[in-house]
Amino acid sequence: MFAALAAKGHRVTRQRRVIVAEFARVGRYTTAQELHERLRTHHNAIGLATVYRTLEMLRDVGAATIQSHAKGEAAYLFCPIAHHHHAVCIKCGRVADVACRSVTPFERALSAELRFRPTQHRLEFFGTCARCS
């Protein structure tokens, strides 16, 4: 994970370690503001701008995804693994990773019917997780 940073010429600093650790611990979509607040609480004062810059950097190296559903703050999810999908719990917000499968036939239909050439897709499920059911 940190190796990916170095590979892109980014440095591994104390702040980045702390932010990434906390970000990974959250396990759901979170905002820069919330992360900043959590770090303040944990006695690791880190500038808000640094949190924003770090999240943006993580996105750049493919270790985070952004999604601002509604107006207001942008939500980031720590997500360092390759292509897959998400099952988002609408009660607790926790996000489970789900392997990608069975979208291919759908894509084939797209090509045939619309002459649309799919190169990427995004699939998210919303519902209730085991704990919240």
Place this chain on the structure above:
Amino acid sequence: MFAALAAKGHRVTRQRRVIVAEFARVGRYTTAQELHERLRTHHNAIGLATVYRTLEMLRDVGAATIQSHAKGEAAYLFCPIAHHHHAVCIKCGRVADVACRSVTPFERALSAELRFRPTQHRLEFFGTCARCS
């Protein structure tokens, strides 16, 4: 479409007709600012706040979806029909509607393996449309 407004106690005004017409014409994700600019160009000066309020109202009556992928502005898509998916062209931005199918087996697997109870999903394809290929 306008009937849905009346049904929810909204009024059909000149501004709303113009905004909806232009919004529907766009055929891709667009922003309040862009819509406002297009209307200004077309000699239909309408306040920016009115554009924002109208988009929000359309979302309320289920005729628009919002999605702010990146930072900055929120993107709205005119989308007055029931559940379906989108095929977004990464070159011209045009969005084609795609009927929903073949996600059910995936959902069943989710229930079985994660004890996650899916109630909703969102699927989007990105690629090149017929015109841009």
Place this chain on the structure above:
DNA sequence: GTCTCTGCAAAGGGTTTGCAACGCA
């Protein structure tokens, strides 16, 4: 006639930026 809508401008608030000090590599 009533109650909603519009336009304007100001307020609000999340995000970015400039710059000097700091600290990985």
Place this chain on the structure above:
DNA sequence: TGCGTTGCAAACCCTTTGCAGAGAC
């Protein structure tokens, strides 16, 4: 030592809000 990073605060800019006049029904 060199160059990326941090922190602070100010700047930005998208979005919302307050209010008086206009308009839908």
